[in-house]
Amino acid sequence: MTEITCIVCPMGCRLTVDEQNDFAVTGNTCKLGENYGKNELKNPTRVLTTTVKIGGAIHGRCPVKTGGAIPKGKLFDAMKEIKKVRLESPVACGQVVLTNLLGTGIDVVATRAM
């Protein structure tokens, strides 16, 4: 049994995960929490948010995120890859700015129209 804090949303539910019992999760208040509890012990992943350079927009940086969670161990390598991206305005919110990040199958998308 491992106790962890759920980080799916800011509620921060206290989950108990039972590794002996197929990673059964208790203490969650939503289905997402159950999935998080299982995955956090089996294969921890994180959504990465950062910024990339953009020209011709109101600011010099465009916020981006990974379209899905990537393995926690790849966060720093992912930062290096994303840093190479250069954008020019206009960019739509949700527009893919980098495909298949580090072979994860996950795309990086803009999180703001600029």
Place this chain on the structure above:
Amino acid sequence: MVDLAVIGGGPAGLAAAHAAYQSGLRDIVILERDRELGGILNQCIHNGFGLHRFKQELTGPEYAGRYINMLNDTNVETRLDTMVIEITPDKRIYTASPNGYEMIEAKSIVLAMGCRERTRGAIAIPGSRPSGVLTAGAAQRYLNMEGLMPGSRAVILGSGDIGLIMARRMTLEGAEVLACVELMPYSSGLNRNIVQCLEDYNIPLYLSHTVTDIRGGRRLEGVTVAKVDENRRPIPGTEINFDCDTLLLSVGLIPENELTRGAGIDMDLRTSGAVVFENMETSIPGVFACGNAVHVHDLVDFVSEESAKAGGAAAAYVGGCTHESGGARLKNGANVTYTVPQRLHGHVTNKEIGVFFRVNRVFKKSKITVTADGAEIASFNRRYMMPGEMQHVTLKADKLAGVSDITIAAEEIA
């Protein structure tokens, strides 16, 4: 004359304007001093927003974008680069903008100015005054919007959410974050942020510690951190020195209410925001307040919800709905530090009244008790409460008729 003037185009102002429009108001203007809408969400590029409001995990810019798009489908007017200088009790609003000095008359006003960060001056840290000491929110703006790196070796004072978020952000951008230092014996940030931002990157959290000295000439060279006793006084002999070029302060937020005070609106010393009724109306009928200008929230979703209430109530006011003021007052019971709303109108039209409050320490299994003129009218069980997490309870209005005092208390149960 406009039907509604909304002061501030951050999450609170956007939600209030949208709700007022949805409630039928058509002549609405948002006054925003920045050159774009969205407020602080624009620099909060991390995700975790919107799970309650949109049932989806969004980043700050995405959350703001949703509301900005919703408003684009309306005829709500937005005036950017427009700083409100003064509002008067008879709802005249004086602004400074590229058009010069102007006056707007409004039938109703929503105050949605948000909050600002406490600075080094507010907590009086001894030492020299080098560059490299800045608030976590300022560093967040530099990094996330301007693309400027505040430093390479950082210590963070205060474990508020912005400080935690910046610990991770600086680390991902290649800085070394040496420590997060918290005066209190518990973190004031959300649990998820302690997990995701500190534990994920092995950044030590020093609880019951504070910064006692700042060293450096032109640039910060180091800080001294010491343990504090139960009276929050540094204990001699416990000092740790950190060589760092950056000290980020995440030591609290202050609701921004110069305009509110200037208009003579009743203030609550506990929240540093306006005293509000159950519909977010202030002591001046037709002037409403919402979001972080009323009390500092930890989730933007609740800001939106509260602000929609204010916007809807402003529409009702313009439509001719008025209230008697002689209703109940909400008071702090044991272990409760504030409540919002603080007052109820004489005749409450809603069937349910939502109350936000905070507790003064960390609670395990606990019970929230609501009493009306001394008699218990409701109780709620909680598995866990902490000061950093705002609490919310819903009261049935029919149990509050004719009541003069409502008290909310929290206690730990075995």
